[in-house]
Amino acid sequence: MTCDPLALPSSAADWPAWFRARTASELARATELVDALRSAPPADPVAVLRQWDRAAGHLGNAAAAGSLFGNVHPLDEVRDLADAAEQEAQRIGTAWGLDRELYDVFATIDDGAVAHDPLAARVLAKVRNDFRRSGVDKDEATRTRIAEIHERLTELDQEFSRVIRDDVRTVRVTPEQLAGMPDDWLAAHPVDAEGMVTVTTDYPDSVPVRMFARDQDVRRQVTVAFLDRGWPTTEPLLTELFALRHELATTVGYADWPSYDADVKMIGRSNPVAEEARNEPSRSIPAFIERIVAAAEEPMRRDLAQLLERYRRDFPDATEVPGYDYNHYAELVRAERYDVDSQRVRAYFDFAKVRTGLLEVTGRLFGLRYEQVDVPVWHEDVTSYDVFATQPVVEVRGAPAPSLETRIGRIHLDLHPREGKYKHAAQFTLTDGVAGEQLPEGVLVCNFSRGLMEHDHVVTLFHEFGHLLHHVLGGHGAWYRFAGVATEWDFVEAPSQMLEEWAWHADVLRTFATDAAGEPIPGDLVAAMRAADDYGKGIYARTQMFYAAMSYWFHADRVHGADAPDLTSRMVELQRRYAALPYLPGTHMFASFGHLGGYSSGYYTYMWSLVIAKDMWSAFDEADPFAPEVAQRYRDRVLVPGGAADAADLVADFLGRPFSFDAYAAWLDR
Template identity: 35%
Template sequence: MRHKVLAAIFLATTAAGAQTATDPLRIWVGNPDPAGVTAWVQSHLDEATKQENTLLAVTGARTAANTLAPYDEADRALSTAARGAHLLNAAGSAKELRDAAQAESRRVSAASTELSLNRTVYDRLASIDIGGAGADTKFYLAKLLRDYRLQGVDKDEATRKQIRALRDQITNLVLQFNRNIAEGTAHIEVKGSELDGLPSDYIARHKPDANGVITLTTDEPDYRPVMEYARSTELRHRLFDAYNERCYPANRDVLLKMLTLRAQLAHLLGFTNYADYAAADKMIGSAANIRSLITELDKVAAPARAREMERLIAYAKTQDPSLTSIPEYSARYWLNQYETFTYNFDSQAVRAYFPFAQVQEGVLSTASRLFHVHFTVVPGAPTWDPSVTVLDVTDGREAGGKKLGRIYLDMHPRPGKDKWFNAGPVVLGKRGIALPEARLNGNFTGGENGDPGLMQYDDVVTFFHEFGHMMHMVLGGNQQYEGTGPLSVEWDFVEAPSQMLEEFFASRSVLDPFAHDYKTNQPMPEALFNNMIRADAFDRGIQTERQLMYAGFALHLHDRDPSQVDPDALLAASYKQYSAFTEDPANRMYATFTHLTGYASNYYTYQLSKVIALDFFTQFDPANLLDGPTALRYRKAVLEPGGSVSANTLVKNFLGRPQQYEAMRQWINKDLESSPAK
C-alpha cells in the first residue's frame, strides 16, 4: 500500500529532534512543531519527485499503468502537501505554526507549477497508448493534456519563454491592482447631523473631533451602513464617489496594461481573445457561449426587474415626491427602506429560532435524510484544535453502514484563524488508498459557554451551502485517480451542488423540524416565516440584472482588441443595458473590481451555477423534498462521479438534457407579493 511507502520516506527525512507529524495524510496528527511541518511537507515533495522519476524512467511502450498512474501519485503527494500546509496556515493554533505553514505553502506551490510546466512529463503523457484503457482513464488523460496545452507546454522553446515572461508580468500587475485596492482607503469628512438614520452603535463609533468633524473611511464597516441607512442623499453620493474613485486613475492604467498582456498571451496560445482562452477549460467553452448566457438571462430577469423597480419607485415617491429615478448611490438605501416597510421583517426576531447547536443538528439530520448517509461523532479523533468536531460519514441513513469518509466541523472564530466561511478537502480520496476527508471552516456565533449563538437566516443558509461542498467531496472522492476527484470538476459547475442546497432551506417542511424558539421550543410563526422568505425574494430581478451587468462588463473588457477598450464607455453601456438605477458618471468601480484579477472574464460562473442549481432543484418533489427517490438519484448521478466525467455529462445524466433557463425564470419571477401567503 502507498501509505507504508510514504511513512518510510517520511521517517527517513525527518530532522532529528523535531516534533513531527506522524500521519502521512493528516498533518495535524502528532501536533507537529514548525520543523515538523517542514519535514512533513518535504516528505511529500520527495515522494512527488520519486513518482516523477518513475514516470520518466520508463523505456519502451508508455501505458496508463506505467506513466499516468505515477503522474497521479506525484500530483496526489503535492496536493496532500498543499492541503496540509493550507490547513495549518488558515487554522493552526500557534502563530509560529501558521507562519511555517505559509512558507511551506509557497514551496509546494512552486513545485506544483514546475510539474504543470514540465515539457518532458507532457511528452511522456502525450505518448501513452490509451487504446485499451477505461473511460475514466481516457477522460483524465485528455483533460491533463489539454491543461498542459493551455499552459503552452507543447510550444517551442522561444514561445514558452515569451509565455513565461508574459505570465510573470501579468502576475505582477495583478498584485499591483490588488495592493492598490488594499492600500487605497479614502476618507470624507462629515458633520454629526449627516449620520441621521444610521444605527446608534455606528454613530457611537464615529465621534466628532474637537472641530466637530467626523471622518468616514471607504472601508466596508464604514461604507456599507451609510449606503443602507443614511438618510442624507448627499452623504451617500459623496461616500459612493469616494469609494468608487479610490483607486482611480492608478488602477485604470494597471487594468489596461493587464488587458493588453492577457490578449498577447491568448494569441500566443492560439486564441482570438483572452475571454475565449479563459473559457476553454470551463463548461461554457467559449466567449460566445458566455454572451448568449447573459442574453438569455437578461430576457428571464428583465420583467421581474421592471416590476420590482415600479414598486420601489412608487414607494420611494411616497417618501420623497420630487424623486423621478433612483441613482446608483441610493439603490441599497431604497431597497432597504422598501423591504423594512413592506415586510415589516425584523431579521433580529428570526434569530431566536436559529441557535447554533440546534442549527447544526438540523443541518446534519437534513443532510442525512437527503443524501442517505449517517454521521457519527468520533470522540478523541485527532484534530488541529480541540474545538473541532469530527464525524465519520457512513452509507445509509442508519448507523453501521460502509464508511465513506470523515468530516471536520471547525465552526467558530478563534484568534489567528482565518475569517472566512468555506469548505475544503483535508484528505484527498483515492479508491483503495484513502477515504476522502473534508473540513468546514466557519466563523459562526455560539462558540462560547453559555452563548446560544443565535444565527441570522443568511448564516443558516451559508452553513448548509458549505455543507453541500463537503458532501460533494466525501461522496465524490472515491475515484480511480486523485486527479478525477470532485475538486477537478469544471470551475463553473462547482457551486451548483451547494447553491441547490440553499433552496431547501427556504422550505417550511425542511426548517420546521429544527427551527424552534430556543426558549419556548415553539416553531416559527407563519407570518414571520413568510415575511422572511418574501423579504429575501423581493429583489431577485434587480440583483440578477446587476450580476449580468458585472458579467457582461468583465467579458467585454476581455473579448476585443485591448487598444479599443474604454472601461468608462463599457461600464456606461453596461449600466444602460442592465441596471434600472441611474449611473453616476464619476463611478470608476472597475478600478476596485477585484474579480477582474482572479476571475478575469469569468464572472458569469456565479450565474451559470445558479441556473444549473435551480434546474436541479425542480427535479425534487416540493411536497416531499427530502424523502422522495430523487435525492438518491442525484447523489449517484451528480455527486458520486466526482470529476471523472465532464460537468456537462453530469448535468445530462441527472436531467436527461442540458440545463435550461425555465427554473431560473420561475425563481426570479416568483411574485410572492401578488400571491396569497402559503
C-alpha cells in the same frame, strides 16, 4: 483500506516548521514520481497515468495548503510561507506542462491500450489537452516566456487577494447616527473613549448598517468605503494581470483569454443554454449574458418601480435610487409590502442553532452523520467534524463504495471574521480524497456574526456547505484528477446553489430556527420571506450580469492588440448598460472584486450554475424535500462521481433528460 485525516500542529510555535515539512515533502514526492516517469515509465499505460495522477495529487496537497493557510492562518510567518509554497507548486506544475520529454510519455500511449478502462482513457485525453493548452509545442524561448508569465500571474493573484484581505476600512459615527440598528449589533459595538462607534467594511458590520441604519449619510459613507476597498493599489495589479492572461492565451493559440478559459468549461460545448457555442466558445458568454439580461428586463422594471415608489415618499423629486440607499429601501419595501421585518427574522437565526441545524438537515438529506472532534487547528474559532455515511453509497466509478459508518471525510468550519483572514465566503481544500490513499478534508471559510444572523447569511452558509459536501462525497474515486468538485468550473456552483433551497423551506427551517423563547419560526413568516425574496430578483439578475460582463470584457478588450480602456471608465460603462442600479460616483468596485482573480473572465458561472440548479431542484418534491429516493439519486449521480463524467452528463443522468433554461425562466418571472 481506511485513511487517517491530516494531523495539524498542536501549538502555534510548531506551525512554521510543520508547514515547511509538509509542503517540502509533498513537492519532493511529486517531483520524484515525475522524474521516474521521464526516466523509466511503467510498461503498463494505465500505470503511467496513475503515477502521473499521484504526482499531481502530491503537488495539489502543497498548493492546497498554500492557498488555505495563506488566507486563514493568524500568523504572518505562516501566511508568507503559504504564499511561497503556492507559488512553488505553480512553478513546478508550469514546468511539467512545458516539458516536451514528459509530454512524449503521454503522446506515445496507444489509445487502444487504455480503452478497457474508461476513466484512464478520460485521464489520458485530459492530460494531453493540458499539455496542448500549456504550450508544450512551442520553441524554447516561447516556453521560457510562458513559464515567466505563469509565475508572475501567481504573484499577481496572491497580491490582489492579500490587498483585499487586509484592506479593512472604517467609518466612525456617533451612537445617535446608528438609530435603527439591532440591539445585539449595538451591544457588540460599544462607544469608545471619544464617544464614537467604529464601523468596519467587514460583512458583519457593513451589511447590517447599509440595511438598517436610518441615517443616510452613514449608509453612504459605509457603502463608499466598502466599494473602494483595494483602490488604488489593486488597479495596476489587475491591469497587468489581464494583459498577461491575454499574452498567455494568444501565445498558445487562442484568440483571447475568454476563449482559452471557456474551452474547458460547459459553456464551451453545445448545450441547451448556450447554443451559440461552436468553434468560438467564448462568444457564448456574452450571448448567455444577453439572454439573462433579456429575461430579467421585466422583473427588474417591476422591482425598480416598487423601490422608487417607496423612495419618493422620503425624496419626492428622486428619479432613481442611489446604490447606497438600495439595501435600506429594499428592506423597507419588504417590510411594508410583504410584512417582513429583517430584525424580527434575525431573532430566529442564532448562529449556534443555525450551525447545528445545517448539520442535521444535510445529514438527514444525504445519509451522513457528523461527529465533532477535538483536534489541533489553526485558530480557536475553528470547529472540526468527522463525516460518516449512514446510508449506502453507490459504487464510486473506479473504486469501491465506502462501507456504512466508515469515516468518509473531515470538515473544518472557520466561520467568524478576524484580522488577516479571507474576507468573503468560500470552501477551501485541505486534502483531496482518493479511495484507499487520502481522506478528503475541506474547510469552510466565512465571516458571520457570532450572535444573530441575517437570513441571507444563513442561505450563504448552506450554499458554501454545498461545496463542502461535494468535496467530501466526491472524494472516494480512484483518481485525484476527478476528486471532489473537479467538474467543469462553470458547474461547481450548481450543487451549492441548489442546497440553498433547503434554507428557504418552512418545514426545514422550523427544525432549527427558533427565537430566544424556543418558539420555531412561524410558517407564515417564512412564506412572507419567500415572497419578499422574490422582490429584487430582477435587480439581482441584472447586477450579476453587470459583474459577469465586467469579468468578460476586462479580459476580452485586449483583442487585436487594442489598448485596454481605463478600468474605472469601462466599469462605469458596463454598469450603465447592464446593472439595475446607478454607478456611485468616485467609487471603484472592481478594485476589490476578488472573483477577477480565481474566476477571471468566467463570473457568468454563478448565473449559469443557477440555471442548472433550478432545473435540478425541479426534480424534488417541495412538499417532501427529504424524500430519500430523489435525494439519494442526486447524491449518488451528481455529487459522488466528482469529475468522473462531464457535468452535463451527470445532470442528465439525475434528471433523465438534458438540463434546460425553463425552470430558471419560470422562477425569474414568478
